[in-house]
Amino acid sequence: MTSDRREFLKKLGIGVGLASVAGQGLASLRSLVPNVSYDAPTVVKLGIPAEFPEGMKFLPEQRLFVFREGNVFHAISAVCTHLGCTVRAEALSSPVMKKVGGAELRLTHRFLCPCHGSQYTGDGQNVAGPAPRPLEWWALSVAPDDGQLVVDLAKPVERSFRLTTA
Numbered sequence: 166m167t168s169d170r171r172e173f174l175k176k177l178g179i180g181v182g183l184a185s186v187a188g189q190g191l192a193s194l195r196s197l198v199p200n201v202s203y204d205a206p207t208v209v210k211l212g213i214p215a216e217f218p219e220g221m222k223f224l225p226e227q228r229l230f231v232f233r234e235g236n237v238f239h240a241i242s243a244v245c246t247h248l249g250c251t252v253r254a255e256a257l258s259s260p261v262m263k264k265v266g267g268a269e270l271r272l273t274h275r276f277l278c279p280c281h282g283s284q285y286t287g288d289g290q291n292v293a294g295p296a297p298r299p300l301e302w303w304a305l306s307v308a309p310d311d312g313q314l315v316v317d318l319a320k321p322v323e324r325s326f327r328l329t330t331a
């Protein structure tokens with residue numbers, strides 16, 4: 166065997182050895198990452214829009230308030246922006262009109278946090294207590310396959326957001 170050939174085979178052997186060690190290292194790192202996600206899905210079907218009541222509906226599983234006025238929808242998170250308690254809605258004695266995101270919005274409720282007393286107006290604006298910011302508004306859409314209302318609990322939207330269904 167020539168020395169060139171011996172040198173080549175030696176380098177090849179080292180290369181194969183390193184590749185094998187790297188492969189095993191990656192495999193053991195991968196084993197630390199579970200194949201399943203235990204996080205709740207963020208995109209959730211909520212039902213047929215026409216079956217939502219006029220006004221407000223609370224969905225405890227999604228911790229979400231869905232508002233409907235005719236065929237116009239928006240959704241506000243029920244998760245307090247202080248430490249994450251679920252806020253409760255309190256009906257106003259009479260609706261209040263407020264310019265929200267450039268358009269008039271009929272506010273029928275306000276939100277109160279039972280944990281440390283934060284208060285929010287019906288558009289989610291924080292007005293009292295330790296809450297540092299407004300309640301999130303989440304994106305709504307209509308599922309193309311079955312026409313259900315869909316919320317994306319990872320996609321905040323501006324308070325000008327409105328979904329108009331057909």
Ligand code: FES
Nearest residue numbers: 245247248278281
């Ligand atoms: S968690 Fe809502 S006020 Fe603290």
